[in-house]
Amino acid sequence: MTALTPHHPAPDAISTPLVLALPKGRILAECAPLLTRAGIVPETDYTDENSRRLRFHTSAPDLDVIRVRSFDVATFVAFGAADIGICGGDVLMEFDYPEIYAPLDLGIGACRIAVAEPADEAGTTDFTRLSRVRVASKYPNTTRRHFAARGIQAEIVALNGAMELAPGLGLSRLIVDLVQTGSTLVANGLVETEVIAHVTSRLIVNRTALKTRPEAISGWIARFRAALAAP
Template sequence: MADIKIAITKGRLLDNSIAMFERAGYDCSQLKNPGRRLIHPIPDTPFSGVLAKAPDVITYVEHGVCAMGIVGRDTIMEHSHDFYEVLDLGFGKCRFAVAAPKDKDFYAGYETKRIASKYPKVAHDYFLSKGMDVSVIKIEGSVELAPLLGLSDAIVDIVETGSTLAANGLEVIETICQLSARLIVNTAAMKLHRTEILEFVDRCRGALE
């Protein structure tokens, strides 16, 4: 039987992915009790699951060592991509937004604005599309801190409810785009395992909420 690996983003998306697989009729017992193993077969199918950090999911799929992956649209936008993005899985919903301190007018003044973000490419592309010159600073941890400390004028980040922003005196001034989890497929794998992969995609599609 073909050996088709699916890289799944660890954390929040994993629970949703497992729930979707189960609704699609796949046995996820091994995925739910990973133990020390790193590769988790789905019994009686050619598929097995691998858990990875979001950017690594993209790397594994691009290099073809995993045929498919489940990853947020945010990570896809931040990293260059060369794969098929076949399904919007509908879970992991949030949005990319620009947020700035409530009491200030972000657009006031003529100085070049500074933007802090975990997603420097997304931030840069967005302001480029508006024809606005900004300087983008990459921050790894809590991006909300940057404007509080006076490092940046605004942030570009993922926003779900906006409560973290509000608690830190920030508010969304613009939504960049909506985000959710996607099912991605390596281009060569799609061609070499057409039947198996299309069936998997169809079953997942049928199991979307």
């Protein structure tokens, strides 16, 4: 089977509404005021997590909104299924799609990608003597790059949730996860020992869409920029 590769929007897409990909969950609520200031008012049930619809019209006739998993926003935009999106910096770091241009830092969804370990063992590992370490994470690429920069090969235990259970149950010595307040780490006997990167959400666009529909895409970038500057 031929592997999928990011593709260009079809020529007849020029006359169709642009698609804005938004992440489900916490960021969806955080970006609501920004969308309003940018003149985007989606159909009322787009914030309803129980709604089975995933695509919604908006007050702007040239823009539809889709609601997808936060990790999928970048993929939808990179592959041309969405023209623009709001995406966490953690996702952009992990996938590093060359097809994506990220012109604006929206300043929402502030958090950090961090290394954590059991509190009673924190500070006891001499990483300068390690050549290999096992790490539980949903960020395999980011994690490997981080430890490789220190000459350490990271063996990844891929988990999509409940990362904090891994050290206590013997899955891994360390975890790399997205941290906002750190309260979940503390509740599970872990301590944050290293910050890999501070991240916020960004406005992203498909580079090909920017070339084929420059006025429309640039117009929305300008509206988001104005929304950020608004009091």
